[in-house]
Amino acid sequence: MKGEQSQIKKATAKVGAELKQEKVKEVKAATENVVKKGLAPKDLMGMSDAMVEGVYGQAYRLYNTGKYKEASHLFRLLIMLNATESKYSMGLAACYHMLKAYESAVQVYAICALLDPENPIPHYHSSDCYIQMGDKVSAMIALKMAQERAGNKPQYATLKDRTALTIKSLQKEIEKINKQIAEENQPIS
Numbered sequence: 001m002k003g004e005q006s007q008i009k010k011a012t013a014k015v016g017a018e019l020k021q022e023k024v025k026e027v028k029a030a031t032e033n034v035v036k037k038g039l040a041p042k043d044l045m046g047m048s049d050a051m052v053e054g055v056y057g058q059a060y061r062l063y064n065t066g067k068y069k070e071a072s073h074l075f076r077l078l079i080m081l082n083a084t085e086s087k088y089s090m091g092l093a094a095c096y097h098m099l100k101a102y103e104s105a106v107q108v109y110a111i112c113a114l115l116d117p118e119n120p121i122p123h124y125h126s127s128d129c130y131i132q133m134g135d136k137v138s139a140m141i142a143l144k145m146a147q148e149r150a151g152n153k154p155q156y157a158t159l160k161d162r163t164a165l166t167i168k169s170l171q172k173e174i175e176k177i178n179k180q181i182a183e184e185n186q187p188i189s
Contacts, residue, residue, distance in 0.1 A: 055074055056074075059074035060091065063098075071091065072092055072096065075095060078091070089112045089115060096108060097129060102129040105125070105126075109126040118149055119149065120160075123142045124142070124143070124146040124159055127140075127142035127146065127163075136173060136174055140171070146159065
């Protein structure tokens with residue numbers, strides 16, 4: 001009986017080692033395909049563009065129905081499948097924004113800005129996150145970057161008007177704070 005158990009353990013260990021080596025080979029091959037051939041993880045998994053777009057559609061629906069946490073999970077999956085598609089990062093940033101995870105939202109909006117450098121929208125939304133966090137100076141910088149990227153493009157005219165109004169309002173608030181600080185630092189007579 002003990003001899004049989006020993007043989008079973010040895011056989012199990014051998015099979016386990018062979019399976020482990022096979023898995024290591026599969027992972028190496030997949031990594032080589034990603035790095036050397038430039039394949040996206042979605043391609044390695046055999047997912048068509050239509051399938052990925054279906055996942056995006058579901059994430060979008062979840063977001064639009066206020067299920068931000070659930071939507072964020074799908075947007076993260078989409079980013080893993082194709083990290084260069086800016087709308088996936090924008091969706092994740094918007095989820096964080098709505099969940100009031102402003103710091104995370106700002107970080108993901110920064111990625112959106114890198115993926116789509118001509119788009120003023122990530123900077124505009126970042127400015128709101130900064131305002132919510134009480135960082136008016138960073139909000140102003142983000143708004144100015146949004147204005148710069150909006151340029152004279154007609155599709156961003158409304159956004160540009162909003163940024164101008166918000167910048168004006170923030171400047172007044174900052175001036176008021178600076179005045180209060182100056183008054184507090186006056187020497188006592």
